[in-house]
Amino acid sequence: MSIELRSRRGAVGTAWHAVALRDGAERLLGPARVSRGKADARAGRVQWLDVDAGAARGDVLDADGELYHARLELPAFLEGDRRVVLQVARAHPELPARLAAGEYPQQIEAELAASEISLLPRDAMELSHDCSCLDWPGPCRHVSALLYVLVEAVDEQPLLLLTLRGLALEDLVAPARTEPDAAAPDDSAAPQPAVTPPAATADETPAAPAPPAAFDPARTEPARLVEVVGEEVAAVIHRFYTDPS
Known part of the structure; x- marks a missing residue:
């Protein structure tokens, strides 16, 4: 055809x-x-x-x-000229509709000429x-x-x-600026504060530390120590704790 x-x-x-x-x-x-x-x-x-x-x-x-x-x-257009054209075009939001209707405003060419650029x-x-x-x-x-x-x-x-x-007509429409959502803080990954017991008030007396448990000489029975230190040493330890002299 x-x-x-x-x-x-x-x-x-x-x-x-x-x-x-x-x-x-x-x-x-x-x-x-x-x-x-x-x-x-x-x-x-x-x-x-x-x-x-x-x-x-x-x-x-x-x-x-x-x-x-x-x-x-x-x-x-190379990338630098392309950026200039898009900047000029997006300053005229009516331009895509006018181009689609068959009209290319000379004002656009005049603004592009300031940067020595032309569609023609x-x-x-x-x-x-x-x-x-x-x-x-x-x-x-x-x-x-x-x-x-x-x-x-x-x-x-x-x-x-x-x-x-x-270029395409869609390129002339300025894209909507969207900021990425700030990530929610991950509480599970955050360091946990140390737990400090509450201080005693003026009316409270701090509890005294518990006394150490009394030594039980039965713990020195040779039968209990033989497996650890041998018979001779076990006998010596037993006599130390049980011989009153």
Whole structure:
């Protein structure tokens, strides 16, 4: 199924962001490729369009009936630029709805420009191309035809600029900040305070320690000690505790 341009004559693209994309790419293509590519796009020679992070692709039918695979590249943002874009976008909570409705506010580009960043190609050097027709150094008419199909797609869906730069609509919505719940203290693991007996009051007399138990000489009976210290020593101990002299 081929794609036919809505524009049948004159310039392609009406919204400011589509015009900016077209102008930047036309500086890369050159006048000869511009006219041939536009004619091929209007003739419906581009069979399909796929837009992904960093590139737009499509098959283009040549006049001789051969299909060629064309590719136009616009680099996805590096992490630092991505953070700036998200910071600017999240300062405008209405932006996702406006993009989804087909509108890309120029104010966003103006704020990004302060950091020398743009969703659009800042110059022709930021764009690159490739085609299976091997028309070197190019760009060939197939790439040019793909460009005009992309311009009209971006005209209607500026979200495709986000896609090319490696972003999605969901990325523009600031995530809800959630703080992790503080862990409840584990009472079983906490050190337990030493239990101190209550001090005696002024009206109480501390209890006297119990006297040591009286020694029982029967514990020195040789029969009880033999297994421990032997017969001779057991007899000596017995006499020590039982002989009154």
